[in-house]
Amino acid sequence: MPKFDLYFLYIALSMVVLLVILINLYWGTYFIILAQPLFISVLSEGAMSGMTTTVGVSKVIYGVLFALWFMAWGLSRGFSRKGKQPALAPSMAAPALALGGYLGVAILLGLVYGANFGDIIRDLSQYVGYLAVLPLLDLVRTPRQAKNLIFFLALVGLPTYLLTTIWGIGAKQRLDLSPALVMFQFAGQYWGPIEGAIWAVAVSFPGLAGQISAWLWLVLEGGMSIISGYRHKLLMFILAALTAFMVSGTLARRRLARYLIPVILSLMIVAIMADLSGMINLPLTDVTRDRYSTLLSGKKFQQDDSMQGRFQEAQWLLKKFWQNPVTGIGLGHGAGDPTLPGGYNFVYHNGYHASLMKFGVIGSLIFAWYFLALLRQALAIGRRADNYFARVIGLGLVVWLIPALIGSFWVNFFSNRGFALTVGVMAGLLPALVLSPQEAAADTRQAAAKVVTPALAIRK
Numbered sequence: 001m002p003k004f005d006l007y008f009l010y011i012a013l014s015m016v017v018l019l020v021i022l023i024n025l026y027w028g029t030y031f032i033i034l035a036q037p038l039f040i041s042v043l044s045e046g047a048m049s050g051m052t053t054t055v056g057v058s059k060v061i062y063g064v065l066f067a068l069w070f071m072a073w074g075l076s077r078g079f080s081r082k083g084k085q086p087a088l089a090p091s092m093a094a095p096a097l098a099l100g101g102y103l104g105v106a107i108l109l110g111l112v113y114g115a116n117f118g119d120i121i122r123d124l125s126q127y128v129g130y131l132a133v134l135p136l137l138d139l140v141r142t143p144r145q146a147k148n149l150i151f152f153l154a155l156v157g158l159p160t161y162l163l164t165t166i167w168g169i170g171a172k173q174r175l176d177l178s179p180a181l182v183m184f185q186f187a188g189q190y191w192g193p194i195e196g197a198i199w200a201v202a203v204s205f206p207g208l209a210g211q212i213s214a215w216l217w218l219v220l221e222g223g224m225s226i227i228s229g230y231r232h233k234l235l236m237f238i239l240a241a242l243t244a245f246m247v248s249g250t251l252a253r254r255r256l257a258r259y260l261i262p263v264i265l266s267l268m269i270v271a272i273m274a275d276l277s278g279m280i281n282l283p284l285t286d287v288t289r290d291r292y293s294t295l296l297s298g299k300k301f302q303q304d305d306s307m308q309g310r311f312q313e314a315q316w317l318l319k320k321f322w323q324n325p326v327t328g329i330g331l332g333h334g335a336g337d338p339t340l341p342g343g344y345n346f347v348y349h350n351g352y353h354a355s356l357m358k359f360g361v362i363g364s365l366i367f368a369w370y371f372l373a374l375l376r377q378a379l380a381i382g383r384r385a386d387n388y389f390a391r392v393i394g395l396g397l398v399v400w401l402i403p404a405l406i407g408s409f410w411v412n413f414f415s416n417r418g419f420a421l422t423v424g425v426m427a428g429l430l431p432a433l434v435l436s437p438q439e440a441a442a443d444t445r446q447a448a449a450k451v452v453t454p455a456l457a458i459r460k
Contacts, residue, residue, distance in 0.1 A: 014061045021069050026139045037184035073135035092427050095370040096133045102363045109330025120332035129420030136428020146429040157190025164188040172229040189418030197396025199244035203258040204251035229288035232411045239403035241265050250383045310349045317353040328360030351408030374427050390433035
């Protein structure tokens with residue numbers, strides 16, 4: 001598609017999104033979620049690889065739309081009467097406000113340490129999704145609204161997740177697949193919390209058909225993780241299964257289905273080990289076997305080209321971190337070392353090293369506060385909510401987040417735009433899932449003025 005026609009399409013779509021935001025902030029949330037993969041895609045000047053040093057037009061447009069949605073919420077909140085807040089809202093509001101403030105500090109630090117302003121904005125776009133929790137704590141006031149947003153995440157996320165997974169497996173196996181399969185790759189993260197919830201459904205759903213369907217999906221997911229050739233995908237599936245076994249006891253402590261998790265994991269690991277030892281032959285390619293063999297040998301693992309690049313990158317990030325370990329050196333610093341894999345890049349493999357470099361110890365502790373508060377809230381809902389759907393979603397969020405947090409040592413989820421927005425959205429809607437019908441009705445009446453346009457709120 002010619003670049004002029006593509007820009008015209010982005011502008012037309014942005015007008016639609018802006019109109020919906022001005023009419024109704026809650027419905028504007030759907031368009032913010034949908035617009036991210038549309039505006040930040042493989043078509044938007046290098047979004048797929050993350051290697052571009054420019055801020056593409058489509059990225060700028062989406063950034064403006066997100067900022068307008070956020071500011072419209074702030075205006076509506078400031079000019080309308082404050083309604084009753086959900087009971088769990090403060091647990092996420094405080095760390096989110098602290099994170100937002102520190103992102104502002106990181107912008108200034110980036111300028112002080114010589115980063116280009118365009119690079120700073122590009123880097124900032126990786127983290128603003130976490131702040132979506134603040135508007136949604138106000139805008140999502142009933143269990144029905146929260147459920148609708150979850151279903152929308154699943155509707156957009158599932159096909160994108162499947163296409164991205166297929167493309168990733170093909171790329172690892174050196175197959176020539178169309179980049180169009182990952183055109184909307186950031187939406188694949190939307191499926192994450194639902195994937196986690198499927199683990200809880202598999203061990204606790206009261207209906208046999210539902211349980212069987214959940215287990216079939218998990219077996220398929222396990223099979224894809226084995227044949228993929230991606231070590232991190234296999235390890236994250238194992239981590240998700242272990243997390244699911246530990247946290248699902250609150251739903252299905254005495255149910256035999258829960259103990260299928262360690263059985264299936266044991267069979268997977270034994271089968272892979274037997275294949276690598278030559279005892280059996282799984283339908284694996286030489287590429288996949290070579291990748292997995294490095295997990296059994298410390299020497300081969302350290303000599304692996306991919307790991308060598310990660311070690312080199314980690315040294316560069318830690319060197320930058322020591323320039324200012326307290327506050328970090330801010331946003332906008334790409335890895336300009338020509339000897340590093342990928343060249344000039346903003347997307348680093350180790351999310352913890354990257355966070356220390358950008359935000360220092362103080363900013364990293366704020367991130368830790370944010371995620372710990374979210375995990376605590378999700379666990380509380382998973383254990384004590386009085387409705388099954390809320391408990392499954394709460395536990396599913398934990399099953400998704402813990403592997404992602406651990407996995408960020410080798411695959412950086414923290415700066416993934418889709419991950420950040422999904423986390424922010426889920427954090428904002430969790431409190432509404434546990435409201436009783438009476439509380440939800442009262443909150444809806446009290447907050448009605450806050451969901452209209454800022455102009456109407458000002459006139460009030």
